[in-house]
Amino acid sequence: MKTLQSILISLLLFSVITVAQESKDPIASVTMSFGEVYIKHVDKNDWQITKVGMHIYEGDKMRTKDTGKAEVMFINGSIVFLGNDTEMEFLENEKGKSNQNSLFLFFGSIWNQVTEGSDYNIESVHALATVRGTYFNVSVKDLMEVWVKEGRVDIENQYGKVEAEENTYVKVSKAVAPVLEDVDEESFPDDISFETDIVIETNLVSQVFKQEWNVVTGIIREKDSNMLYTDPIEITITGSDNLVLKKKKRTKPNQTIMIEPKNGKFKFYILAKEDNESFTISSAKTTSQTLYVVASDEAQKKDVLIEFRNKKGQVKRIKATFEKQE
Amino acid sequence: MTRNIFLVTVLASLIMIFQIKEINASQIDVNVVIEPVASYRMNQLYDAVMGNSNTWSIDGIAMLQLTNKTEQLKKLKIRVKLYSNKISSTKPLIDYTTSYDHFPIDLEPGETLTINTKNPEYITGGTLRSDRSEIKNKIRSAYGDNPLNYSGWIPEDIYRYEILVFNEDDNETYEPIGFTSESIFIPQHSNSISIIQPATTMVVEENPVFIWEPIEVRAGIDITYKVQLYEIDYFGDTDYKKKVFDEDVVSSTISYSGNKNLKKGKVYALLVNAVDETIGAITSSTPVEFRYGDVTLPEIINNDIKALGFPIILSWITPDINNEFKIIISEDKNGNRVIFEDIINNRSQYELSYNESIQPGKKYYWQILQRESDTQNFIKDDKFGKFSLEQTIDIISPKNNEVIEDETMITFFWDGNESSQYILKISHSHGMEYFTPFIVNGTKKEIFIKDIDLTRNLTHYWTVKEIDEFGNEWGKQPNPGTFKLPALDAPKIIFPKNDIIFDDVMFSFQTLHWADSYRLDIFDRDDNVVHSQETYESFLKLNLVEISNFIPENDYTWKITAISENYNDSVTSSAGKFKYRARYTTNTYNDEDNENGNENGNIKMIRNDNGNGIDIKNNNEVNKETEKTKSSNNKKIRYGIELIKQPEFLTPSAVISWKRIDEEGVTYEIHLSNDIDFKNPKIVPLDKPMYAIERVDEFKSDLFYKIVILDSEKRKLDISKIFKISISDVDVLYEDIMIIYPKDKLTKGQKRAFVWMPELKDATLLISTKKNMKDSEQFLVSGDGINFNDIKYDFKYGVTYFWTIQKENHKSNMINKFTLVPGDITLVQPFNQEVIGKNLVFQWVSDSDFSYKLLISKDDNFKDILDEIDTDKLEHRYVLNETGRFFWKVKQLDNDKKVIQESDVSWVERKEVQGSFDINLRKNLEYFIKQNLDNDNKIKVDEWKLTKIQTIGNNPVTEDDLSYLLDNKKDLLRITQ
Structure with missing residues (x-):
């Protein structure tokens, strides 16, 4: 009771x-x-x-x-x-x-x-x-x-x-x-230190469009040098409510993914559904970092470049414009 | 040299023999025994200098004996100093005094006491005076950063101990009561071990013999060599995890005697360390690596390949092609950062096809491993081949100062690597000194125009450069591509262009799809702005009488500036001009000065707040109100046309004349017509107020004329009423009745009166809403016209009225119809024109106080309606997604949404951008492209349509080319998404 x-x-x-x-x-x-x-x-x-x-x-x-x-x-x-x-x-x-x-x-x-x-x-x-x-x-x-x-x-x-x-x-x-x-x-117990020997650096493209998959690349390097950190390490990436992630192009999107960098490098994909989103990268060996994504409005027009050979073997190029229909 | 070393060694040996020295004239005898040099720990000095130990100097004293030569009890403390000759013979490396409190030394008279120098109480708690950092600096300046790491002592140096004895309370600067000094010499010794055998990187003996050079050490040291053998993965591998042999030996040779046989093809690393039991590790060898067994490994042929593209051919020579090989590609020359592995059989070359990990311009290293038949392990040597893929980077589009037609975004394409990251730079200058950077993955970037600071009609430059994983730019930067944004359309003025306007005026202009707002600026003759106002509509209504800056009879110009926040730009129209004139009044029925639709200002329409419809005030009422607000100084002008000569019959040399208008620059027009509607009049400009009919034969029937007064700017000042010249003599009592006005539409700007000719007395005016004049209302009228106000009839907007005049003995066959409307509807844009873009503005000019229905139809009968839009505005922005010709019109609606009137019909034709491509080809191409896109690509879904195809480069793409591509998909080189 x-x-x-x-x-x-x-x-x-x-x-x-x-x-x-x-x-x-x-x-x-x-x-x-x-x-x-x-x-x-x-x-x-x-x-x-x-x-x-x-x-x-x-x-x-x-x-x-x-x-x-x-x-x-x-x-x-x-x-x-x-x-x-x-x-x-x-x-x-x-x-x-x-x-x-x-x-x-x-x-x-x-x-x-x-x-x-x-x-x-x-x-x-x-x-x-x-x-x-x-x-x-x-x-x-x-x-x-x-x-x-x-x-x-x-x-x-x-x-x-x-x-x-x-x-x-x-x-x-x-x-x-x-x-x-x-x-x-x-x-005394040791102070809680956030000093690390390695750091994660992430490269996000300058502009992110809503509802589009964008590649995020990154490296793990030794803090005081330009040497990549190649030891095994597991990185967890968690998206905000309206940001989903996936490890590879063909994998299923998720709110949280775990990746294992290869040779100190990693890559994953993000899709922002709203304007202001973020994702957090953490690992057992590095300080967590949260990256904020300001997504531009969804583009209503997309250009695609097609390069091909014609009958005579000449290389030709066209720009094909696709527009989203209302 | 050898002799010197020998002498020094002898001297050192003599010194090192246990020695006992007495100090003269002392109260305390001090006997000290220094430990043999050989037993000094190698890291002793190092620890001391680096601060790892406080005890080292005292530790080195094997025995210290004190004898009290006095008759008193002595309470003592001991001070120990150690000097290095090479560093400073005057300043001790170490200077330590014991503490009596911590370590009391009490000596009875005659007593001899042996101090236990290992006693922690003795070696701690005292005073250490030496300055470690000073010593460290001295050693560093003398011998470099870390001379102590190896030997622990600076070699070939004499170290001197001084032992000073004081009473417990003595100041240590006083003379000691006991003293002795002792020196030792530390000789040089080997600092590495040279392995003599194995001498090559291949060892084939069953039990290999390892041999090395014995090291030279200080006398008294017993060296043991620790021999270790590790199995490693490859030459250069420093990961010594797998120890296969570990033996200690005194001699400098040993045969392998491990438990397991060495493996054929495997690589091993041999390490030898020299160790002394007392003082620990002395020195060690560098590892010597060798492969065990007689194995011939494949040999890389071209070890520095520079490939232009994939596939990259990696080749090797092998004595036995019937084998299994493993290719390993790594980013580093040690083979640690492996990016690719593959196994193939019975081949001596490998075709490396596209791999997104291979970045052009970077160097990669590869190894070829061979399966060893006995162990099934892959064996590799330390040989690496290297290759690089030529960095391809070039600008594709836009280039050659391409004009960007798209209004929202620019897509940049370049040649490069899809999986690389680039910095895209956009600049105003060819030198790219200042640029806007964008970090991009892949070889394409779409940028909204609003997101970049671009200047229209100016050439811009762009280029790209690859960036590495650390964010650094590298490689080539191609010559910039150029592009420019077209100048934005300028707004066009509609009214007034060159008009006389009165107090109330609606400035109207052609709006633009790119503009958010407009600013109207009105200038006086000196180009001073007299009024400026913003609007979001396609017009701006002003009552000039309420704006004090406007002076009647003055000329003004005006411009409209279209403003876009989105484009961060504005464009101004060319100027329109007008003369501002205070309204004059007239009671003439034929006052048609606004017959061409210029109703602005003549009638004020006010939508009732109570929703009961529209109040209409005629000119007189408006002007009366206006007069109340206008300054009394304002001059009112009235032009009347007074005929002087008015011929009744058409005769040769008939002259029409009228009274001259006494105003500078005034001219006249006479409009002549055989029909009273003046459908195709003959217009004769005149400088003088007269007209002589020269030829009579050109007129086949009665002639009608009216006179127009124009000012110096050819603006209409006044129009006379219509006059008639009969072609023959007619009895005026039986003259046919001609009804003149109103006809068709009667707008609120036009005079509200019925006008006919000739003048009649007691004629009947019939008004009906039916064509056959059934149920007509009849009014008794006289003269040649009557105002609406003078008859009691309830006219309504949108209703068609029929009217005629009847009079006994006068023939009257004419029935006019008219509809009362607020104002004409003039379609502005798109007006019977072709367009390319899909963003349209439908615009018309009419009364802004009414609502409208815009109809867009696929046919001109408006049966196949594409869209219907209700609006309160005089324009509507519309996205026309379909191509082809469309017809449009607007309906003017009253408060009850009943149609008052309809506009004429205009058409707009949205052209196919690349009209030459067949529609089926386009659909097939759309399907083809979507098929070849990644699953993630958003344009794969149905709602994305291919709308435009544009050749890139100077080589035009034809329909045949595209058809060929669709039939030969193998010839697709790439799609950049």
């Missing part, structure tokens, strides 16, 4: 949030993505691949797989870095607190760079961490661990509260009070 009640409440909440989503302002945006990173908007049922530049709203969730990591910047300048294999939710702010950022960390590890003066909370099943202007890491697995590099973080649960200063470490689980320890710099 309790479960049923929860479901009902969730459904009600969901509908309210869905209606509200349209009118709500974003609270943050994805500024960096690496490997497999997914987002679930509060008004959607499915997880979708994160795009760089994507807006985040209250109630949205983000998840990184074991190859994924991401950087999210809040409107007030605070930044959360999601490490590998992490899931968290952007909680709704308390009413009237526009400068508040609240996260729920289900599992995984996040680094937080909090803008001074803002109200920043991280909650987990174990405890609540409250912060004002600091740089710290929170990891949640069987317990919640907090490493404070700069500033101060308050960690509390029903059994107690500690104030963690710079270079301290707190561990807490839902069954016990937080425990504070001093810690040296070397013990």
Whole structure:
């Protein structure tokens, strides 16, 4: 019965949030993505691949797989870095607190760079961490661990509260009070870095027409040289709602495709159905990038060049113009 | 030289013997033993300098012994300095002082203490004074970037240790209470191993013997050689994954004794490393590769092919053609980036057909591998052939200053590689200094004209260049092709062209399909703009009296400028001119000054807001209203024609004269006709207000005439009423009645009156809506005309009325009919003309306050209607997709959508662009092209039709050529989609 009640409440909440989503302002945006990173908007049922530049709203969730990591910047300048294999939710702010950022960390590890003066909370099943202007890491697995590099973080649960200063470490689980320890710099978890040795470069034609297949070519090269990266790598490309992709001319179009570059080079096809579309390229070894496509109106006329030999063997050329009939 | 080395070595050996030195006059005896040179780790100095270790200098001291020669307990610290002669004999490489707190050294009087230099407490926690970066810089400046990588020590150098002992609290700049110094010499040694055998790249012995040069090392080092053999895929392969042999040996030779026999045809790499147990790896050989077994591999014949096109023939010589071969093509000369592989049998050449991975202009490398019968492996050597496909790049179209007829887009075609990426450059100059770039895949690009900054009627230049995967341009850039956009049509003025206009005027002009809006500019005599206004219609109505800049009796010119945002362009018409004249009033029934359809300004039509129809105000009412708004200073002009001589009968030398109009430049016309309708009048221009009939015999019946007054610009100022000269004497009491006006259409600009002749008294005016005058209404009238207002009859638009005049004793056979219409409908465009494009503007001039129905028909009877369009405008933009001749007209509709009147009929013929091609041929060609397009190509579907075929180049394509192509599909060279 309790479960049923929860479901009902969730459904009600969901509908309210869905209606509200349209009118709500974003609270943050994805500024960096690496490997497999997914987002679930509060008004959607499915997880979708994160795009760089994507807006985040209250109630949205983000998840990184074991190859994924991401950087999210809040409107007030605070930044959360999601490490590998992490899931968290952007909680709704308390009413009237526009400068508040609240996260729920289900599992995984996040680094937080909090803008001074803002109200920043991280909650987990174990405890609540409250912060004002600091740089710290929170990891949640069987317990919640907090490493404070700069500033101060308050960690509390029903059994107690500690104030963690710079270079301290707190561990807490839902069954016990937080425990504070001093810690040296070397013990801190590594910063989440988006530095890569290789980069993906994509070439899109200058003009894209709606409803036409366009080739996108690209290379993977070593970051500091012009050497192509020829090791095996899998690239995932995801189109926006009205952009479909396919690997080869004769393959079936899809919203997401996976390609394996050959000799550091790759090619795929896109078809934009609307004016402003995008596609996101990600891999386990590179920073994700989202490319925006502004598609021109569908051409109503197309020219085709035909080159042939006539009876005398002379090469002749014609331009055949096709027009779309109303 | 050898002698020097020998002396140095001896000296070094002597120094290296364990030595104990005493320092004079010291409180503490210091005995130090430096470790034998041979046991120095090779990377020791390297680590120290590079910052990897803090302990190296102390580590090198094997034993340090201190003896307290005083009577007191001594609390001590030790300072160790190490100098390299070659770097600096005064500034130590390392300078380290132990910390008493961290490592207390307490010596009782007379006590001797041996310091454990390996004790971590001793070697850490002290003060390190040496500056690593300074040392590093010195070493770099002396020996290059990394002299330490190999030996760990700068070779052939003397290193000096200084051991200084201080009391725990002493300043270390004071004299030490104990001191000793010790030096060692590091000799040079081999920095690589030379493999002597195998000496060739082929080894056939069952168990090959590997031999190398022994290396020279410092005395005391025991070298072990680690011999490793790897199976690799090909010569140059650095991927050493498959180790087949790994043995340690002290001597410099070994026979292969691996578990498995070496494989015939396989390539192996031999590596030898020299290692000392104490100090680790010393040096190593470069790998030596060899193929095992007596195998004769195919040999590439032409190893640098420059092909003009596909297929590319790759050939080789083989002692045994009955074999299986594998072709591998790669982008790099090491064969790593493979783009193509294929296997063939019993051949010594390979035909490489079109492959989209092969880009013209680039170099590719190929290998031929042979199947080895024993192992079934493909064997390859380190030989690569190379080939390149000539880069084909040239401009196809447009070129030779081609005029781009298409109004929306330009398609650029060039010769090249379908799978390459190009930069298309469009420029205003031949040198292409500044250009608009477009990145394009393939050899074709369609660009909307609106997306490029082009200047009409000006030559533009374009070219292409290939770009590589990194986005860099490369290869040839062909000479630019040239093209230009045609000048846009200029708008044409319709009215006024050279007219006298009154207060209300509708400026009308011919619209253009490319224009979005129009700007009307009116100029005075000095070309100053007196009025400027924009419109989206094909006309602009102005009431000049409401615009203060207009002065009656002044001449003006006007122009219309067509503007297109889409084309980012505008074009101005030639000028029309007009004289602005304040309206004058007249009560003459024959006032027909607008009989030619120039009704503008004479009658004001106002559509009621309540929807009850149209209010019509006649001239008088309009002018009365106008007068209220016009300045009282404005002069009103009235021209009356007063006859002086008016002959009654046609007699020789009969003279017609009238009163002169006293205005500069005024001339006259007399219109003479035998019929009262003046269907084919004789028009005589006159400078003077008189006309003498010279020949009577040319007139067979009664003669009618009227006089027209013209101004200096030949504009009609006034028209007289119609007069008659009888051919013979007629009794006026029995004269036939001629009904003159109205007839056919009576527009709102024309005078609303019935006019007849002769003057009658108490005649009957009959008006009916029926031809036979049944149910006519009758009015008693006198004179030669009567205004509509003076009879009570409800005239309606669109109704045809019949009327006549009857009078006893006067013959009256004439019945006129007329229809009251708001204004004539004059068809403007397309007017009985042929067109090429499908974008048409149907335009007419009439009253803009009414709605219209445009009818387009395939026949002139309008039975086979193509389209019907209702519009409130005086034009309609239409896309005529079909070719052939079409007829069109418009119907003017009242508020109830009833037809008031119809226009005449005009035709438009949309020409086939390449009319010479048979329609079936075109259809077959369309089918043929679609068949040969990719499945993805959007024009494959039915709704895309082939509408135009155009020869590219100077070699015209004939119908025969196309028929031949359809029958001989093999002769299709390519279709660029």
